[in-house]
Amino acid sequence: MIAPVFPSPIALIIIDMQQGMRRMPAESRNNPQAEETILRLLCAWRAAGQPVVHVRHMSRTPGSPFWPGQDGVEFQPELQPLPGEHVQEKNVPDVFIHSQLERWLRMRGIQQLVITGVSTNNSVEACVRTAGNLGFDTLVVADGCYAYAKADFDGVLRSAQQVHAMALANLQGEYAQVINSEAALALLLKSSVAL
Template sequence: MLAPVSSSPVALIIIDMQQGMRRMPAESRNNPQAEATILRLLSAWRAAGQTVVHVRHMSLTPGSPFWPGQDGAEFQPELQPLPGEHVQEKNVPDVFTHSQLERWLRVRGIQRIVITGVSTNNSVEACARSAGNLGFDTLVVADGCYAYAKTDFDGVPRSAQEVHAMALANLHGEYAQVIGSEVALALLA
């Protein structure tokens, strides 16, 4: 069981919850409740006065829905950052690459991070791998992430749940602990 936060800061990192994600076909993803779970975590983090980091993907590919200036690059309205909440932009899947996020967290004494967002097998997994390798106490909220159906390297179609479960399996015990949202919320008790 994980110890509650007490006096140690813990950051909630919300990855790529942008309007462009809503353009993806809903039937090709899992965890349809993920946004509500993330909102519940965000509300709890704010109420507890803990650190929130909003990650926004800014594509380098013209025409992408995440290209700067496109409405798809904007945060989903219900998950908008508040003044004072850190926004970290990225243009590769891993938010720690080409950014000062590691230093930003360390300067604030943050050793434990809780990761949510999209997609489990892409930006979430990349962020969690780097965080674990950098020595952060890294927690990934399984019901606060989602993935999309994908064909594997052997040409076998995989459901979104299979892609999600494999990504979490890649992380758990190696780079991070995979937890549920109730365990994440208990950290704030």
């Protein structure tokens, strides 16, 4: 008798949604609905019993809002991890560096990652590049990430949307597929039906 083949789990990875992010100037960011989008995805992943990874940045720079021991390192209340959900701390933008995240995913047979969080051009981009290079099937939720306005190398100020769009362009096709939250929910539903 042949054993049935079940699809592998799909992990939702939520990057750096901490209290310290709320101290950044709201007028200089894009996707003001990102937190609501991430919460909707989180609730759906929980309802489906799929794995969730909460990434928390712990800065090595004194005075940073993410310096250990300050309330800035705490998760935003509505996105607080539940018991049993994996929390992965990091000290650099890329969560795969100096951590056991890759091992944790591989041991659970997780090949597909859906990534959300902040900021698109920093921690999200760094994590997605490594995930793609490690061979994970990586999806980035465009409306579940956001960025801040930033001057480019030539000193030209770029809007948050421009920074966000360029970071996603850097990732699309090379390291990941960029999708929206509706596509992520459809993928989750399809996976749940297959189970």
